[in-house]
Amino acid sequence: MMRNGGRMQDWMKYAALAVLAVLAFGVAALALMNPGGLGGAAEPLPASVQVATPAATASPSAPAVPTATATPASTATATAPPAGIELPAEPVVLILGDSYTAGDGADSPDQGWAYLVANALGYPTNIDGVGGTGFAWGGGAQDELGGEYELRLQQIAATPSFVPNVLILQGGQNDAQLPNAEEVKAATTQTVLAARRxxxxxxxxxxxxxxxxxxxxxxxxxxxxVRAGAEAAGAPFVDAIDAGWFTPANSPGFDFDGAHPNSAGHAHIAEKFLESWAALTQ
Structure with missing residues (x-):
């Protein structure tokens, strides 16, 4: 009996080993048929299932990068001109303009408005007046003379012996020959910005x-x-027309030839400008 019992136990052991072998073979076969089933890519989740992903964390060795947030697009707004100018401790003045600045129409150039203003202020002053020119109009019948204000400023800047810290730009009369007002506005802005460069x-x-x-x-x-161009550049604008410096009543006594003031007219411009200057520099 002991021998038969030993054989029976051996048989049961071999049978168990056989069953285990069959199970192992089945698992291997399933793995071969579905290689992603064990630790591989998962089956796609239904669309209604939300999958949470962990948020990125900053490593101790590098600072966290803030998430960019959308900001509303900036909109262009009209820039109001400053209330005045900051007068330097030692003003050095350049007055640049057209035939008015040159003193045309006055009995002599030194009776022109620019010279009268320079004498009244008492600062070192250079006066550059060229007839027939403007912010955008360079002079001549066909705008061919290259006397635009920006070009003249560039020529003056090439001489290092004179460095102004105050600039008075006068003009606009001759720019009326241009049919495009936007060109005049742009040239005025560009002239002011060029002077600052x-x-x-x-x-x-x-x-x-x-x-x-x-x-x-x-x-x-x-x-x-011209006013819009000055305002776009943030420069104060002295508006002689809207302020009514010349009226139908006083113009006959101030007019020289229909296009220029006489000596009295130049003195009138100087007086009115000095009033504006006082307001700008107070």
Missing amino acids: FWPGVQVVVLGPSAPQPLGEELRATNTA
């Missing part, structure tokens, strides 16, 4: 058209363009 920190004031009537009224559109 040539002389960093220079304080700029723009004096627009200041003609006796009826020419003054005819220049209103150009005056508007």
